Amino acid sequence: MEHLDTRDLLKLYEWMLLSRITEERMTDYHKHTPLPELPHAGIGQEAIAAGTVLDLRIDDQILPSLRTRGAFIFKGISSRTMMAGAFAKVTGAARGKNTSHHMGDPKVGVVAGSGVVAAHLPIAVGVALAAKLQKKDYVAVAYFGDGGSNRGDVHESMNMAAVMKLGVVFVCENNGYSISTPLDVHCAVRDIAVRAQGYGMPGVVVDGNDVLAVLAAAREAYARARAGEGPTLIECKTYRWLGHSERDPRDLRPAEEIAAWREKCPIKRLRDHLLSNGLADEATLDDIRAGVAAEVDDAIVFAEQSPLPPPEEAALHVYAEPRTDR
Amino acid sequence: MEHLDTRDLLKLYEWMLLSRITEERMTDYHKHTPLPELPHAGIGQEAIAAGTVLDLRIDDQILPSLRTRGAFIFKGISSRTMMAGAFAKVTGAARGKNTSHHMGDPKVGVVAGSGVVAAHLPIAVGVALAAKLQKKDYVAVAYFGDGGSNRGDVHESMNMAAVMKLGVVFVCENNGYSISTPLDVHCAVRDIAVRAQGYGMPGVVVDGNDVLAVLAAAREAYARARAGEGPTLIECKTYRWLGHSERDPRDLRPAEEIAAWREKCPIKRLRDHLLSNGLADEATLDDIRAGVAAEVDDAIVFAEQSPLPPPEEAALHVYAEPRTDR
Amino acid sequence: MKITLREAVRQTLAEEMRRDSRVFVLGEDVAAYGGTLQVTAGLFDEFGPDRVFDTPLSEVVITGAAIGSAMMGMRPVLEIMFADFIPLAFDQILNNAAKMCYAYDGEMSVPMVLRAPFGGGMRSGMHHCQNLEAMFAHVPGIKVVMPTTPEDAKGLLLAAIRDPNPVIYLEHKMLYGARGEVPDGDHVTPIGKAAIRREGRDLTIVACGALVGKALQAAKELEKTGVEAEVVDLRTISPLDKDTILDSVIKTSRLLVAHEACKTGGIGAEIAAIVAEHAIDALDAPIERVAAPDCPVPFSASLEDAFLPQPAQIVAQAKRMLGRRFA
C-alpha cells in the first residue's frame, strides 16, 4: 500500500496491543474485583479500529460501538481517562456521569455514543452533514455490529448519507453474533455489505483481522468521502474471542469455532508480517509490548487511585448554559 | 398466464374502473363540497391493487397504503362503507372513528393501517408470523410507496420476514414521488427492488400499469409465501395522475411528465387488450362501466344520507372488554 | 400590521437565517414545496438548497442528522411534518438529544429546534392530531415550547434557535391562521415564562395551545355572570413557569388547567402537582382539569367536537368550582 512506512506499521502494532492489553487487564480485573463498567471486550477485533483510525485527522469524528474500545484510544482518549471511566471515577468520562463505552470528547473527535445499538448512525449522518454545509472535508466514521445492522436506523442513515453524498464511512464489525444469536438467525444474507447496493454506495467486504486490508479499504473510503463522493460501507469479517460481556450466562458458540478464530489473531498476524519482512526485530516488538503494558498498568493505578465523583454533582449539566462563543 | 380466463380479465377491468370512478367522484365532490376525508387519489395506479388482490383468498390479509384505495374494495369492503367512511358517517369505518384511508375489517382480511407511513409493515410481519405459528398458509400483502421505502420500519420488516421465511408480500408502489420530493432526491437507486438482495429475498420490478404483469408477479410471490419459502418484494413502477392530495399547494412535477403517464392508463391498456384480442366487445365493457358508475352513485347517496356518528360514542371502545371466545 | 402565526414562523425563520449563517432548515417537502402546511414557503427561493432542503421520509435519521449537525456547530431547524410522527424519533430525542450535554458533563450541547404542527380540529384522524407535549416534558434535557400568538411564535422561535439546548417547538394547526401584531427586530420571548392573557381574581385557568383561546372565550362567558377568570398561557411546557402559576393561584385561590391532550398524564397533572405541593393552603376548591378524554382522536366531526375540550366545559367547570366557595 502506498504511503505506509514501517513507522505506521509499528504504530498499528502498538495500537492493537494497547487495545488488547487494556481489555485483557479489564476483564482480568473484573474477575476478582467487579468493575462498575461491565467489560464487553472486543479482543480479537482490534484490527478494525486500528486500520480505520490510522488515516484519520484530529477533526475527523469517530462514533464507536460498544465493541470498538480501541478506536477511542487510537483517536486520542488517554488510557488513563478510558480506564478511569471503566472504574467510574471522577477522572473518567464526563466526571463519572457516562461510561467509557459511550464517552465522547470534542477535542479529539470522538462523538459520544448511545447504549442503544446503532442509534449513533443517524448522528454520524448529522456530523457529515455539518461538514458538507460547512464546506469542510472531515469525515464521520460509524462502527456497528452485524446485529445492529438490522436496526431501522441503519437503513435510514445509509440511505440519507448516500442520496446526499455525505462523508460517512460505515464500518460493520461483523463478528457473526448478536449476543447469542448467530448471523444466520438474525439475517438471511452472509454479507452485510451487499446492502450497500440498495443505497447506491460502494460496499466492500474485508478480512477484519488483517489490519492492512482494513486500512486499505478505509483509505479508499476516506478519499471518496473527502472528495464529496459520498459514503462507503466497509464490512469487516471478524470474531470476538470472549463472551458478549463478562456477565454472559453462557457462551453457545462452538468451542472449535472459537479456537479456529483465535488462530487468526490480528496482532500475531501483523507481528509475523513485520518479522518475516524484516521490518522489525523481536526486541523492538517486545519493547513495544513492554511500553504498552506499562501504560496500561499506569492507567489502572491512576483509575484505582482516582476518587469517585462527588455526589452533589449528580444533577449538574443537564442543560447547557447559553454561550456567546457558539 | 395460466388460469386466467376472460372472467378474471373482466373482473380486473371492473375493479380498476370501480377504483377509478370512486376516486374521480370523490375528488370531484371534494371540489364543491369538501369531504372530511381529504382525498389522496391513486388515480393512474389502479392496476397494482387489482393485480395483487385478484388471487387472494378471504383469509389472506392486506395492509394497504393511503394510495391503495382499490385494494380495500377489491378485498371486500363495500363501496358504500368506503364512501361513507370518506364522508365520516356512522355507516363508514369504525362508526366514524377512523378514516376510510386506514380502515380495517377482520371479516374480509383488511388490516387497519396507520397514518404513519410504512408503520404497517411491521404489523404485516406479525400477521405472517401468526400464519406460520398457526401452520396456516394465508399471506400478508403490504403496500407502500417509494417515499415510505426509506423508513427504518421497512428495513426491519424485510429483514425479519426474510430470515424467518414469513409469508409477506411487499408491494412497493413506486410512483416516483414522495409528496413533492422526486425519487432521486430521496433515494440514490432507481429500483427499490434491488434492496431485496440485501435481505436474501427475491425482488422484482414490474410495470405497475400493466395489470397482467402485476398479477403474474403476485401469483409467483403468493405461491412462494404459501409454500413457506418466504417473502418477496414486488416493485411496481407507476405514477399518480393527481397531486399528492386535494390540498396540494402546488404540483412541482413537469406537465409533460404527467401527460406522458396519462397516456399509460392501466384501464385503457386492459380495455385495448380485451378488445383487440376479441375477449370482450365495446358493449360489454360499456355495461361494466355503467354498472360501476351506478354502484358509486349509490354509494354516494348512501354516504350523503347516512347520519354522523352520535357524539356520545366518541370515547367508546378504547379498550377491548375481556372475551371468552378468543 | 397583523400577520398570521404561520407567517410569523416563516418570517422569523427567514430573519434568523439572514442573521446567522449556521441556521438551516431541513425536513420532508420543506424546500420548493414549502412544507405540507406551507410554513416554510418561500425560504427555498431566498436561501437556496444549502440552507433549505428536502430529506427522505425518514424521521429517525433526519432527527439524528439535526442532532449530529448541531453538535458540530450548526443550528438546524427540523420540521417533522406532524407531531404524531415525533415518536418515530423518540429514541433520538430521549436518548441522544436530551442526554448529550449530560453525557459530556456540559462539554457539548445540541442547539437544534424541532418544529412540528400538532393538535385536533382538522378532521384528520387519530394519527395526525395528537397532543404529545406531556411526554416530551418528562424528558430532562430538552425544552418544549408552544406559541399561541404570532408575537410569541416569533419570540419563542428566536429563543429556541438561540438556545444551546434541543427545543421542541409545537405549532397548533388550528392557530396557524391566528392573526396578531409582531414586533420588529430582535424580539425574543424567554423560554420558561408564561403569559397572563387576562387578569382576574376569582379563578386561574392555566392553558396551553388551542385551549388558551378557548379559555379566553370561557372567561368572557364567565364575566357575564360576574366571575373574573385569570387566564395563564403557558407558552413553555418545559420548563414550566412555576412562579407565574403559583402567584396567580395564590391570588385567585382556584385552579383549573385546560389542555387538549388526554387528561391522564397530561401536563395538567404536573401543574396540579406543583400547586398541590407549593400552594395548597391557598386553594379554596379542588384543582380541576378540562382535557380530552383518555381516547385516541376520532375522525368524524361529530365525534371530534365531542372529544376536544370546549369553552362550555371550562365555563361549567369554573361555575362548579366557584359554587363551592368554602373559603
Place this chain on the structure above:
Amino acid sequence: MKITLREAVRQTLAEEMRRDSRVFVLGEDVAAYGGTLQVTAGLFDEFGPDRVFDTPLSEVVITGAAIGSAMMGMRPVLEIMFADFIPLAFDQILNNAAKMCYAYDGEMSVPMVLRAPFGGGMRSGMHHCQNLEAMFAHVPGIKVVMPTTPEDAKGLLLAAIRDPNPVIYLEHKMLYGARGEVPDGDHVTPIGKAAIRREGRDLTIVACGALVGKALQAAKELEKTGVEAEVVDLRTISPLDKDTILDSVIKTSRLLVAHEACKTGGIGAEIAAIVAEHAIDALDAPIERVAAPDCPVPFSASLEDAFLPQPAQIVAQAKRMLGRRFA
C-alpha cells in the same frame, strides 16, 4: 416455598404456555440463551423453537410482529431487552397497538404483552436504567403494570397475558432477586388494583417499583418516631387505582408519592392531581413527591446513589409533612 421474582416470571410464562397454545415468547436472545437477565431461561428447552424464539435486533418490527400476530389470534409475550429501548418502538405502541381497538370501534383487539426490565441501581449508565412508565400511562389504549413481589409477578403476568389489550409489563432489575411465596394455580392479580403493603393512619405513601421496598423501609424508620405510614403499592400504573389511593388519603390526610422516575411529569404528578381533584378537603399537608431529579441516570455509583430516591428522603419528607400538623 419462596422463589425470586425472576423465577416467578419464568414459571408463570411456562404455566401459561402449557395452558394456552397461543402463547409464545419472542425477543432478542430469549431462546437458548435465556434472555440477557435470564428471565426466559429454560423455556426454549421445554417449548422448542416454535414457541420461544430469538429475533433480529430490531425493536420496531418485533413490536409490530407482536401486534400483528396478536391481531390474528396469537398471544405474544415480547421481551424488550431493556425498557430504555421501548422508545424505539414507541410509534408501534402509541399509534398501532394502543389505537387498534378504537380504530375498529371495538371489533379488534391486541392481546399482547411487552415485558421489559427497567430501573436504576446496577451502574449501567443512562441508557439502561430509565423509568419511563409515565409516558406509557399517557397513552390511552394500553395498560401498564409493575409487579414488586413474586406473587404479583405471577398474578399480573397471568392477568396481562389474558387481557385482550396490549399490556406493558415492567420488571425492576433490582427486584429480580426479591423472594416471596407464590400461590399455586390460577392466581390472577387484577390489573388496576393497588395493594396496601402496610397500614397506617398518619400518612399515605403511594409508591411503585423499587420505591415500594424503600417506602416500607422508611415506614419502619418512621415507626420509631411514632409515625404510622400507610404504604400503597400501585402495582398497576395504568389504569390507576383511584379508589384505593383516595380511600387511603382520606384516612391519613397526607400524601407522599415516591417513584424512581424523574419528578417532572412522573406518575406522581397524576396521582397528586387525582387527589387534588377528589380529596383536597381531606388533606392536612401539601402533596409531596420523592422522585429522582430531572436528570439522566448517572453511571458512577456515587452519583447514581445520590440520584436515586432513597428511604432517608422519604423519612425526612414525611417528618416535614407531619411537622406541619395544621389539621
